[in-house]
Amino acid sequence: MADIASTLPLETASIHHAYGKFRRYVHRTPLLTNKTIDRIASSNAGSGAFKARGAFHAVTHLIEVMGLDELRRRGLVTHSSGNHAQALALAASTFDIPAHIVMPEISTPSKIAGTRAYTELIRFSGSTSQEREEVVAQVIAETGAVLVPPYDHPDIILGQGTASLELYEQYNSQQAEGGVESTLKVVLAPLGGGGLLSGTAVFFSDKPGTAVIGCEPSYQGGNDGERGLNAVPPTRIETVKTLTIADGLRTPVGAIPWDVFTSGSSTKPKYLEGVYSVPEEEIKEATRLVMERMKVFIEPSAAVPLAVVLYNQKFRRWVYERQQAEGTECWDIVIILSGGNTTIEALIGIFGDVRDADTQRAEGVVASDGSTTVENVAG
Amino acid sequence: MADIASTLPLETASIHHAYGKFRRYVHRTPLLTNKTIDRIASSNAGSGAFKARGAFHAVTHLIEVMGLDELRRRGLVTHSSGNHAQALALAASTFDIPAHIVMPEISTPSKIAGTRAYTELIRFSGSTSQEREEVVAQVIAETGAVLVPPYDHPDIILGQGTASLELYEQYNSQQAEGGVESTLKVVLAPLGGGGLLSGTAVFFSDKPGTAVIGCEPSYQGGNDGERGLNAVPPTRIETVKTLTIADGLRTPVGAIPWDVFTSGSSTKPKYLEGVYSVPEEEIKEATRLVMERMKVFIEPSAAVPLAVVLYNQKFRRWVYERQQAEGTECWDIVIILSGGNTTIEALIGIFGDVRDADTQRAEGVVASDGSTTVENVAG
Numbered sequence: 001m002a003d004i005a006s007t008l009p010l011e012t013a014s015i016h017h018a019y020g021k022f023r024r025y026v027h028r029t030p031l032l033t034n035k036t037i038d039r040i041a042s043s044n045a046g047s048g049a050f051k052a053r054g055a056f057h058a059v060t061h062l063i064e065v066m067g068l069d070e071l072r073r074r075g076l077v078t079h080s081s082g083n084h085a086q087a088l089a090l091a092a093s094t095f096d097i098p099a100h101i102v103m104p105e106i107s108t109p110s111k112i113a114g115t116r117a118y119t120e121l122i123r124f125s126g127s128t129s130q131e132r133e134e135v136v137a138q139v140i141a142e143t144g145a146v147l148v149p150p151y152d153h154p155d156i157i158l159g160q161g162t163a164s165l166e167l168y169e170q171y172n173s174q175q176a177e178g179g180v181e182s183t184l185k186v187v188l189a190p191l192g193g194g195g196l197l198s199g200t201a202v203f204f205s206d207k208p209g210t211a212v213i214g215c216e217p218s219y220q221g222g223n224d225g226e227r228g229l230n231a232v233p234p235t236r237i238e239t240v241k242t243l244t245i246a247d248g249l250r251t252p253v254g255a256i257p258w259d260v261f262t263s264g265s266s267t268k269p270k271y272l273e274g275v276y277s278v279p280e281e282e283i284k285e286a287t288r289l290v291m292e293r294m295k296v297f298i299e300p301s302a303a304v305p306l307a308v309v310l311y312n313q314k315f316r317r318w319v320y321e322r323q324q325a326e327g328t329e330c331w332d333i334v335i336i337l338s339g340g341n342t343t344i345e346a347l348i349g350i351f352g353d354v355r356d357a358d359t360q361r362a363e364g365v366v367a368s369d370g371s372t373t374v375e376n377v378a379g
Numbered sequence: 380m381a382d383i384a385s386t387l388p389l390e391t392a393s394i395h396h397a398y399g400k401f402r403r404y405v406h407r408t409p410l411l412t413n414k415t416i417d418r419i420a421s422s423n424a425g426s427g428a429f430k431a432r433g434a435f436h437a438v439t440h441l442i443e444v445m446g447l448d449e450l451r452r453r454g455l456v457t458h459s460s461g462n463h464a465q466a467l468a469l470a471a472s473t474f475d476i477p478a479h480i481v482m483p484e485i486s487t488p489s490k491i492a493g494t495r496a497y498t499e500l501i502r503f504s505g506s507t508s509q510e511r512e513e514v515v516a517q518v519i520a521e522t523g524a525v526l527v528p529p530y531d532h533p534d535i536i537l538g539q540g541t542a543s544l545e546l547y548e549q550y551n552s553q554q555a556e557g558g559v560e561s562t563l564k565v566v567l568a569p570l571g572g573g574g575l576l577s578g579t580a581v582f583f584s585d586k587p588g589t590a591v592i593g594c595e596p597s598y599q600g601g602n603d604g605e606r607g608l609n610a611v612p613p614t615r616i617e618t619v620k621t622l623t624i625a626d627g628l629r630t631p632v633g634a635i636p637w638d639v640f641t642s643g644s645s646t647k648p649k650y651l652e653g654v655y656s657v658p659e660e661e662i663k664e665a666t667r668l669v670m671e672r673m674k675v676f677i678e679p680s681a682a683v684p685l686a687v688v689l690y691n692q693k694f695r696r697w698v699y700e701r702q703q704a705e706g707t708e709c710w711d712i713v714i715i716l717s718g719g720n721t722t723i724e725a726l727i728g729i730f731g732d733v734r735d736a737d738t739q740r741a742e743g744v745v746a747s748d749g750s751t752t753v754e755n756v757a758g
Contacts, residue, residue, distance in 0.1 A: 015578070018436045158396075297671065
């Protein structure tokens, strides 16, 4: 070490001097307020994921159409296993509108607690769509509440589409700051009921250079979107029963999102480029990477698009072939990370099993390339 | 839900329109590059924590004093259980200087792997200071390598003090943007060997309105700083053997940091206001809060200052009494979160035990106030 005689005195000015010497080698560490950290963690105004955008848009539109007094008198109702439940309860409480939430009994405790933070009007149901809808019908009969479905409505889709509007603005301003002119080639979003993905597809429908890709869990047929779209002719699958760890993506694709996925616009032959799915182990490994490398605490559903980028051979081949055709080796890819509603206990439930040597070897592979392939997929 | 007839068509322009209606209710979701996420997670240039600042400053100063060629010929050596090991290996590799790292055999695998990413010259030792120093002496005898100690040197202290310089600049510019004029009242930093805390104390030594507080784990006497400073007369404790989960804070306070802690400047009667410690359960709960609420993946050492703010009654009373004296109920407090070098497996090791009802009740308390008390401690 440098002789202590050659060091500067331990006073404030010496720290300024030290900083000048090495500041170019270290990143500036941001000062985060609690709110900022929440925001960075991809939650919106305290709810999980991008669901808040759909819920706020639906509620503001209902206020325009029905008037706030009428809406306050009747209240709102929805069914959801988690993120939409919280999002609607938050949006409703913002305008002092009562919100009845029907949640499946098997919902994760953190999502129930998160919902209860905004409304006391929670009822529990069985987990099938039919069981949920029965309880919703009962609430409507009793109270006259107005239904805000979790994904199958244009207002939800347009609201969730605004996440893409923001990401596109930020992408373009980062390009402008860097003096770079490149195209956003691919946007990947998770696919459950299809609200976020169809909103994303709608936003990019006038941008022919950007492909929108859906990402699903394959476990127990959870890839209903992929299977339905690849069928000849494409056929929507209306019932899915999967207990995938990506619990935010267990629902079948809704009718209106499905229509978006199977249509095109004047500038784009198809709104949706395709859907790819990944098995549980790959979702786990992507969740691990986001936590351990990116240091962001997410729920497994949020890691599904990263798992597709890193591990899905069909997706990687599609990218490779397009890149070959274009004569490039580097593409800008954006992944929508949506959902941070989980707990350490849930994580232990998922990762706490004894893991065999093969899995650990597989991780070695992950660790060696994971951190560099998130944004640019080399050909 | 609003009648579908009243909704806008599913096209890009409708999303812009939707956004205008509710944008004031949701946070803008940032577009993060992988690098950005790393940076936000408090790591510096890939190393854990703020150790990189100390290491880069020490290495740049050595280059000035000895010349780069001589330093490349001789190499560098240090002993560290983790973050400083990685930091020095990174700084050395930036300048193509060989770095010998002596790590205790019980170091966590992620920290060993992180170090190995920058240097192959790793040797293992026992975990006491004496055992580590013996192996270091051997390396020096064999290679002529120059020692860069983990914390007990002015260059390390000044380098780590630059974290405070940045946080203070950002604090002031956030105040200016908000049109607010308030004083940063307290900065809390973790205390292990004392490099980061003494650097923090030095930086704020010419700012009499800002108190600097050290935070330690109390398990198995890990609060050597607190015990030593509260002794009459204050006496540095040179040996500590604790296996606290805050493994980055197991080392005793170094001699030079100790001198800083027990001295004052012309504008400040004492550099360090005090040291407070917290038991393992409180460190666990603070770690849980940062992960589940702030969605940031950290190692338990990083959560120690938050645990002090939330749970240490002595610290809270000190704040309360000062606030009473000042006639205020709200203070700006900054917590330095340092260290994200952990794995899901390590987390399972810490949280994976069966937890009894009392613990879970205690968490209820945490959950009900945790998210609002991080930055402002009400009286």
